[in-house]
Amino acid sequence: MNDPIRILIVDDHAVVRKGLAMVLRLEPDLEIVGEAENGRIGLEAAKNLNPDIVLVDLVMPEMDGQEMALALRKANPKIKIMMLTGTEVDDRVFDLVAAGIEGYVLKNIEPGELVRAIHAVTHGEAYLHPDVMKKIVGRIKPHQTSAVALTPREMEILEWMASPNTYKQIASRLNVSEETIRSHAKNILEKMKQPNRAQAVLSAMRMGLIKLDEVK
Amino acid sequence: MNDPIRILIVDDHAVVRKGLAMVLRLEPDLEIVGEAENGRIGLEAAKNLNPDIVLVDLVMPEMDGQEMALALRKANPKIKIMMLTGTEVDDRVFDLVAAGIEGYVLKNIEPGELVRAIHAVTHGEAYLHPDVMKKIVGRIKPHQTSAVALTPREMEILEWMASPNTYKQIASRLNVSEETIRSHAKNILEKMKQPNRAQAVLSAMRMGLIKLDEVK
C-alpha cells in the first residue's frame, strides 16, 4: 500500500478527539499525527505537521472551524479539510463549500462511513453529507419558473443581449439590420415580461436559459 | 434483514443491462425485477412493477433518460432514480438534481461502489458522482476572481443596480438624490471596468459579490 494518511484532529472536546482517534487508529492506513483543542492551535499545528487532512469541529472557542478552515485554505491549500459538526446543517456550509472545503460530515456519522469519507477526500474527491447536499441542491434551483417559449432565433439574440455589445454591434455581428435585433429584443422582453435588457438577462439566468460563464 | 431492494434497469444496450444484472444479482439483498430498452418502455414498466429504484441510462433512443426521469418523478415520486451515464458530465445534471434525482453515477463506477450507491439512494440519501459534485459545487462559486474594492455604500448600490428599478427609483427608496446614485454608479462602473449597468451586475455575479436569488 501507499504511505498512511496523516490526520490532524481539531476539536475542543477531549472526548471527541479521543473517540475519533480511537476509531481511526483501527484503520491501518490512517495515522493520527496530532490533536488540537481550538482553531488557533489547530492552525499552528497544521502548519508544523503538514498533515494530509484535518478533521475540524465547526463550533469551537477562540477560533471556530470556519475561521480556521478559511485561514488554513489560504495558508496551505493542499491540506484537505473535513468539517465535523452536530446534527444541524446551518447556512455556513455555503461559504465553506464555496471556499473549497472538501468534506462536510455530521458527527452522528457511522465510523466506517467516516473512514470512507476520509479516503474519498484525500483522493481528491468531495464528500458532503446527504443533508448538506440536499441543502446545496435546494439552492441550485431557487426558482425553476415555467419556461418561456422563445424561438431559436430569439434564444440566440437573448444570449447576445447578455453581452456588452449594443444592438447595433450585435446586428453587425449577425449581418442583419439593427432594427431586426431591436425587433427581436422587443418580442423577447414582452414574452419574458421584463422591463429592460438587463432584467431579461437576469431572469433568463434564473430560468437556466443562459449560463453565467458562456457569455459572448 | 429487510425485504430485498427491487430494481428496474433501463438501458438501450442489452450487454449493459445483462452486465448490470449479473453484477447486482451477486448481492443477496438486491433483486432485478425488470429490464427495459428505452425510456418509454421503462416508464411503463416502472408504473407496473413499482420498483424501489430505477437505474436509467441517460442516452437512449425513443425517450432518453432525462425525459423518462422527469416523467417518472412526476408519476411516482417514491421510486428512486439513479442516472447512469458515460464518462462525461454534461449540463443536464443541473436539471436532474434540481428535479430531485437521487443518484448520478458514471458507467466506469466500480461494482462495489455501485452497490453502495444503490443502498445509499434507497435509504433516502443522495449519491452523486464526485465529478458531478465538483460541477455543482463549482456552480455555487463560479469564479472567485479578485475582489474589487468597493465601499460599503457602493456595494449596497450595486445590489440595487441588479434590480429593475431606475436610478431615480433607487434614489427615492434610499432617500437620497438621483444624482447621488448616478455618482455612485459611475464610480462602480469605473472600478469594475464595466461598460454599463447590466455588465456590471453580471460581472459582480461572477465574482460572487451578488447572489442570483437575493435581488431586491
Place this chain on the structure above:
DNA sequence: GGCCGCATCCCCCGTGCGGGGGATGCCAAA
C-alpha cells in the same frame, strides 16, 4: 388557397443611462 408563426426591415418618440465636468461636508489617518 388562406392563415399564421417567424425572421427581417422601417420610423418616431421619450427617457434611462454613461461620461465629462464640477462642489460640499465629514471623518480619520498622516
Place this chain on the structure above:
DNA sequence: TTTGGCATCCCCCGCACGGGGGATGCGGCC
C-alpha cells in the same frame, strides 16, 4: 493641520434603449 477617502449633490451632452406603430417574404398547416 492638512490630506484624502467617502458620501452627498449639481449640470450637460449624446446615445442606447423601450414602446408604439407598421411592412414584407417565407414556410408550414389545415
